[in-house]
Amino acid sequence: MKHTLTLAVMTVLLAVGLTSAVAYADTVTFTLTNPTQSISGQGGGTLTYEVTATAPASNGAAVFLNGDSFNAGAPLSIDDSDFFAGPASLNPGTSAIFDLFAVSVPAGTLPGDYSGFFTVLGGVDGNASDTLGTVNFVAVVTPEPGSFLLLGTGLAGVITTLKRKRLCN
Numbered sequence: 001m002k003h004t005l006t007l008a009v010m011t012v013l014l015a016v017g018l019t020s021a022v023a024y025a026d027t028v029t030f031t032l033t034n035p036t037q038s039i040s041g042q043g044g045g046t047l048t049y050e051v052t053a054t055a056p057a058s059n060g061a062a063v064f065l066n067g068d069s070f071n072a073g074a075p076l077s078i079d080d081s082d083f084f085a086g087p088a089s090l091n092p093g094t095s096a097i098f099d100l101f102a103v104s105v106p107a108g109t110l111p112g113d114y115s116g117f118f119t120v121l122g123g124v125d126g127n128a129s130d131t132l133g134t135v136n137f138v139a140v141v142t143p144e145p146g147s148f149l150l151l152g153t154g155l156a157g158v159i160t161t162l163k164r165k166r167l168c169n
Contacts, residue, residue, distance in 0.1 A: 028063050029054045030133040041141035044107030049137055051100040057093035064089045065122045067129060072116035076139055077104045103139050114139045
């Protein structure tokens, strides 16, 4: 009976100790440096989003950044290779600034705001896949400046033609 009680108490203490380590290790804050970026839709191109990842000093252990999940409005696409080139883990009380992902905007994309998200997965070891944080971003596709020049020239021509017709009448 005495051994059973001792074994039960030791099991409870071990379970509480392991649970609290997991809770502390899953804390990371992700902040995009510039969450809204613009690009010309006519020429296409790539927007790179930089992040500051911070693990508070109150963490009990390193936090591993193991994977990601993301989505962007069509026809945009996300390249997450920058994430995998960043730090594999963050020790308590540390932060890192690195490129998190890149958004490709195909040539000819219609002007507008395209939003998406990027979620970082990880946890207490290299196999964990808890959600550590999600950042939202906006890619603003603007008409190319040449389109504005063409529109302005066309309007100037129409106005000039209308003025000449009024003068002739």
